[in-house]
Amino acid sequence: MVILIFLSFVLFVVGLSFYLGRRTKTSSAYYAAGGHIHWAVNGIAFAGDYLSAASFLGICGMIATVGYDGFLYSIGYLAGWMVALFVVAEPMKRLGKYTFTDALDSKFNSRGIKLAAAISTLVVSVCYLIPQMVGAGVLVEPLLGLAQHWGVIIVGAVVITIVATAGMASTTYVQFLKGGLLIVFSLALVTAVCVRGFSTKPDQGGKTAFYEYKTLAAQESDGKLSVSEPGWQVVEVQEVKDVHATLARLSKAGMETWWLVNREEGKVSLKETQSVAVAGDGQKIINGAPASETNVLRQVGNVELLRGKQVLQRKSVSPFGMLAALTDKDTIMQRWKEAKIVDKDGAKVSVYFPVLTPGNQLMRPGLKFKVQGTPLEKLDFVSLMLALFLGTAALPHILIRYYTVPNPASARKSTIVAIASIGFFYILTLFMGLGAAINGVMNPADSNMAAPLLARSFGGLLFAFISAIAFATVLGTVSGLIVAASGAVAHDFFDRFLNHKMDDRQKIRAGKISAFVVGFVAIILGILFKGMNVTFLVGLAFAVAASANLPAIVMLLFWKRTTSKGITASVVVGIVSSLVLIALSPDLYKLYGMDPTQAPIPFTNPGIFSIPLSFITLIVVSLLTPPDQAKETIEPAVK
Amino acid sequence: MLHEPASSGGRDAAASYKSRLGVWMFLVYALFYVGFVAINLLNPLLMEYNLVFGLNLATVYGFSLIIGALLLALIYDRLCRKKELSMNGQPTNEGSE
Numbered sequence: 001m002v003i004l005i006f007l008s009f010v011l012f013v014v015g016l017s018f019y020l021g022r023r024t025k026t027s028s029a030y031y032a033a034g035g036h037i038h039w040a041v042n043g044i045a046f047a048g049d050y051l052s053a054a055s056f057l058g059i060c061g062m063i064a065t066v067g068y069d070g071f072l073y074s075i076g077y078l079a080g081w082m083v084a085l086f087v088v089a090e091p092m093k094r095l096g097k098y099t100f101t102d103a104l105d106s107k108f109n110s111r112g113i114k115l116a117a118a119i120s121t122l123v124v125s126v127c128y129l130i131p132q133m134v135g136a137g138v139l140v141e142p143l144l145g146l147a148q149h150w151g152v153i154i155v156g157a158v159v160i161t162i163v164a165t166a167g168m169a170s171t172t173y174v175q176f177l178k179g180g181l182l183i184v185f186s187l188a189l190v191t192a193v194c195v196r197g198f199s200t201k202p203d204q205g206g207k208t209a210f211y212e213y214k215t216l217a218a219q220e221s222d223g224k225l226s227v228s229e230p231g232w233q234v235v236e237v238q239e240v241k242d243v244h245a246t247l248a249r250l251s252k253a254g255m256e257t258w259w260l261v262n263r264e265e266g267k268v269s270l271k272e273t274q275s276v277a278v279a280g281d282g283q284k285i286i287n288g289a290p291a292s293e294t295n296v297l298r299q300v301g302n303v304e305l306l307r308g309k310q311v312l313q314r315k316s317v318s319p320f321g322m323l324a325a326l327t328d329k330d331t332i333m334q335r336w337k338e339a340k341i342v343d344k345d346g347a348k349v350s351v352y353f354p355v356l357t358p359g360n361q362l363m364r365p366g367l368k369f370k371v372q373g374t375p376l377e378k379l380d381f382v383s384l385m386l387a388l389f390l391g392t393a394a395l396p397h398i399l400i401r402y403y404t405v406p407n408p409a410s411a412r413k414s415t416i417v418a419i420a421s422i423g424f425f426y427i428l429t430l431f432m433g434l435g436a437a438i439n440g441v442m443n444p445a446d447s448n449m450a451a452p453l454l455a456r457s458f459g460g461l462l463f464a465f466i467s468a469i470a471f472a473t474v475l476g477t478v479s480g481l482i483v484a485a486s487g488a489v490a491h492d493f494f495d496r497f498l499n500h501k502m503d504d505r506q507k508i509r510a511g512k513i514s515a516f517v518v519g520f521v522a523i524i525l526g527i528l529f530k531g532m533n534v535t536f537l538v539g540l541a542f543a544v545a546a547s548a549n550l551p552a553i554v555m556l557l558f559w560k561r562t563t564s565k566g567i568t569a570s571v572v573v574g575i576v577s578s579l580v581l582i583a584l585s586p587d588l589y590k591l592y593g594m595d596p597t598q599a600p601i602p603f604t605n606p607g608i609f610s611i612p613l614s615f616i617t618l619i620v621v622s623l624l625t626p627p628d629q630a631k632e633t634i635e636p637a638v639k
Numbered sequence: 640m641l642h643e644p645a646s647s648g649g650r651d652a653a654a655s656y657k658s659r660l661g662v663w664m665f666l667v668y669a670l671f672y673v674g675f676v677a678i679n680l681l682n683p684l685l686m687e688y689n690l691v692f693g694l695n696l697a698t699v700y701g702f703s704l705i706i707g708a709l710l711l712a713l714i715y716d717r718l719c720r721k722k723e724l725s726m727n728g729q730p731t732n733e734g735s736e
Contacts, residue, residue: 068697075675075701082668082708086661086715090654324693364686364697371683378680385676389669408651412719416712423705430701557658 001460003144005468010158013174013475014165020173021165027507030167031098031487032403039410041176043417046401048175050077050392050418051182051425052128052477053135053448054538056470059426060454061447063433064301065335067362069369070433073539074426076388080542081422083393083550085415090408091557092399099484100399101492104552104571108628110564111497116571118492120548121396123575125485125518126525127544128395129478131537133526136474138448143467152526155471159478160519163486164512168404171479178476181469183421186428189451189466192458193435194322197314202302202440204457210440211298213354216250216259216270225261227270237261240339240351242596247273247339247351255288260353273353274298274444280346297352299453301442304332304356319431323363326434331359333437336444352444380603384539387607391542394549397477397484478522486514529591539605540582547610548574555618566622574614581606652726657719664715671707675700 024030037045055077062070096103101117133152140151162170201210217228225234225248235249235256246261248270259270274297277285284291287298303311308330317325325331339351361367369384370377392398402411436442436450441457443449455466490510494500502510529537551574552567582588585604586596651657678685678696686697 068701071701075704078705078708079668079672082665082711085712086665086668090657090661094651094654320692320694323698327689327693327695327698329687360687360695363695364683365679366683371679382676382680385672389672408654409719409723412657412716416709416716419712420709423709426705427702430698558662 001464005464006143006471009177009468009472010475013170013177013472014158014161016173017162017165017170020169024166024169024508025504027098027491027504027511029169030508030511031483031491032400033168033172035404035406037172037404039405039414040417041172042401042405042410042414044179044421045172045175045404046179046398046414046418047183047421047425048177048179048476049397049401049480050422050477051179051473052538053132053138053470053474055425055429056182056186056451056473057135057138057448058131058538059429060433060436061450062368063430064436064442064450065447066368067333067357067434067437068364069367071430072365072369072385073388074429076385077392078419078423078426079389080392081415081419083390084398085412085419087557088393088399088553089402089411089415092402092553093405093408093411096399096403098400098403098491099487100396100549101488101496103399104556104567105496105564107556108564108567110568110628112568113564113571114492114497116568117549117552118488118497120571120575121488121492122485122518123579124394124396124541124545124548125481125488126521127541128397128538129481129485129518129522130525130529131541132474132478132481133522134529134537135448136471136478137526137530138446139452139467139470139474142443142449143452143471148530149527152523155474155478156519156523156526159475159482160516162475162479163482163515163519167508167511167515168400168483171476171483172401172404174472174479175476178469178472179421181465182473183425183428185462185465185469186425186432186451189455189458189462190319190428190431190435192462193431193439193454194319195316196439196458197317198303198306198311198322198325198438199314200303200306200310201312202438204299204440205459207457208299208440210302213272215272218248218261218268218270220263220268225268236344238341238343240341243337243339245337245339245353247341247353249343257288258349258351258353260351271354273351274300275349275351276445277343277347277349285347297443297445299441300334300336300352300354300444301437302334302440303438304334306331322431322434326359326438327363329358329360331362333357333359333362335362335437336442338444350445376602379608380605383543383603383605383608386611387539387543387546387605390546390550390607390611394545394553395542396488396545396549397480400484400487401480482515482518482522485518486511489514489518543582543605543607543610544575544578546607547578547614551611551614551618555615555622559619559622561622561627562618563622563625564628565625566618566620569621570614570618573617574610577613578606578610581610651723653719653722656722656726660715660718660722664711668708668711672704675704 059073095106104117105113136155137148137151140146203210233251237248248259258273258275262269307328334354336352341349365371369381432451436454441453452467456463551570555562584601586599587604589596589599688696690696690699
């Protein structure tokens with residue numbers, strides 16, 4: 001069913017692309033859909049462009065695992081649209097033609113700006129492409145039973161086809177369809193969650209029996225752990241500092257499993273966990289037995305106590321009632337954390353262990369972002385919120401959508417439609433994420449699948465639609481990114497920077513070849529970055545965009561003394577500083593397989609340093625260089 | 640030679656007014672957003688405060704940032720349209736497909 005619905009969608013959009021492709025005769029039609037898209041269609045297409053795998057898969061997954069901290073992304077992503085509406089929308093439309101570079105360069109005709117902005121567009125698009133492609137791979141494994149890289153290849157191939165046939169026209173309608181469907185079916189999923197209500201022993205509507213994790217009594221003497229029950233042997237004990245957990249490897253009847261050591265009020269107990277061990281010879285052991293089609297990680301996530309009580313009889317709940325119940329301090333959620341260790345036999349082991357969190361902590365910031373932590377941890381939080389706020393209006397694939405409407409007023413109206421639809425969807429993410437957290441559907445090894453797995457607990461049809469839409473989500477966003485990136489290569493770099501004389505047909509061909517190359521690169525990167533949380537990666541793309549592009553856009557509009565050299569320097573400094581700070585951060589050290597505590601930069605989100613640095617660079621370089629002599633073609637935004 | 644913009648709207652006499660209004664409304668929203676970040680930094684436990692219908696401050700503030708964004712956007716559009724009408728004689732055309 002999933003395959004059928006997904007294939008139907010793909011065939012429809014590919015057919016539409018070929019149909020629109022026959023009408024795409026000019027470079028304006030290819031890069032900007034001829035500037036004829038209605039503002040309402042463009043507004044929903046904005047939603048389709050913007051609500052990426054990060055929003056649908058990543059945010060829901062993050063809310064399901066760390067509660068309100070995941071919702072911070074929803075708030076920040078939506079707030080960014082206010083910068084787009086109030087500051088950027090109409091001027092961008094007035095100044096630009098096909099790409100964001102056109103707008104930046106409209107006053108100067110500077111080769112430096114053309115090159116820097118084209119590179120910036122490419123870098124930001126690629127940073128944004130990676131998580132989308134990772135998301136595609138995440139989806140294909142459980143849905144179609146194919147390996148992760150096939151998801152990436154399928155999405156890459158379909159998107160290249162969409163973009164290479166009709167460029168922005170086909171991309172717009174794919175995004176419009178996907179944006180509309182995503183909101184409608186997310187609402188259906190949230191309705192289903194509320195109708196189902198609560199249970200402290202969720203069984204996925206009777207499909208999967210609730211699994212009770214065992215607890216063993218134990219004791220410690222002279223620092224040595226032993227199990228009170230007969231038959232259990234302690235093989236090894238490991239302290240895992242980064243997740244503040246002690247894990248014990250136990251053996252019983254030849255089967256070895258990992259247990260969480262709890263020490264409370266002088267008593268020691270062991271709580272059953274789940275584990276995946278990969279031995280040196282590649283053999284995979286799940287929960288003590290060889291991995292197989294039937295031996296996989298159990299789905300997790302439930303309310304242990306709802307307002308201090310066990311609830312077995314389900315009854316429907318209102319959306320606010322659901323939030324109020326989960327916010328109660330006597331509501332206890334069972335969340336799952338991951339510890340990565342190497343056992344004494346050299347196998348790499350991922351241990352998934354339960355932690356209990358009261359509702360009042362779950363429903364406020366703090367589980368992921370340490371707002372009560374050290375000054376550096378607080379700074380990291382501010383940096384993320386700043387990048388999310390300023391990043392949206394600097395994303396090239398969003399900015400180019402302003403050129404598909406006929407005039408600045410349409411740009412404004414389409415932004416408002418986007419704010420309404422995207423805002424509504426982001427409110428739904430809170431319910432979808434929490435729904436996944438309480439319904440025992442989470443894959444402890446991969447939070448990205450929270451929403452599709454939640455849909456699966458309601459039956460095949462909803463699952464099929466939600467999964468197909470999740471694929472479509474990736475298709476819509478990746479299409480927009482590839483249009484933006486191919487515009488940067490073909491239009492900004494070859495046509496305008498190198499000044500290659502091309503007629504309209506050659507410009508379209510250059511765009512299509514660029515789309516193919518960028519799509520191919522995206523496929524490779526999607527395979528290489530497997531396993532990263534997609535929201536986290538998109539957060540970094542926002543930081544790069546906000547650092548590289550936003551200072552240049554804002555100062556161009558609001559500071560008359562801005563020079564072309566100032567803009568060029570600001571874009572370059574923004575890209576370099578944000579990328580260097582990210583590359584040396586603890587999360588990237590983890591990705592390299594190195595000790596994150598050894599990372600020279602002690603925070604993850606670079607925006608708080610790289611954005612001001614980019615602004616300062618622009619101001620200093622502009623003051624040190626003479627004003628450009630080119631004819632002024634724009635009026636200052638504010639007189 | 641400059642790369643001419645694609646806009647077909649002609650000269651917009653209300654552009655300066657809209658930009659100024661946009662900056663002010665941006666500042667209003669930014670202040671609201673900064674308040675949210677500041678509470679989280681300075682007094683994170685305040686976010687647990689039960690505000691209305693069993694919802695805490697974190698949830699109410701978060702929803703307000705989303706719904707407030709739409710309300711401000713609609714007010715901005717209304718004011719822009721009014722000014723476009725008075726200064727340009729008519730609202731600008733609104734798309735063709």
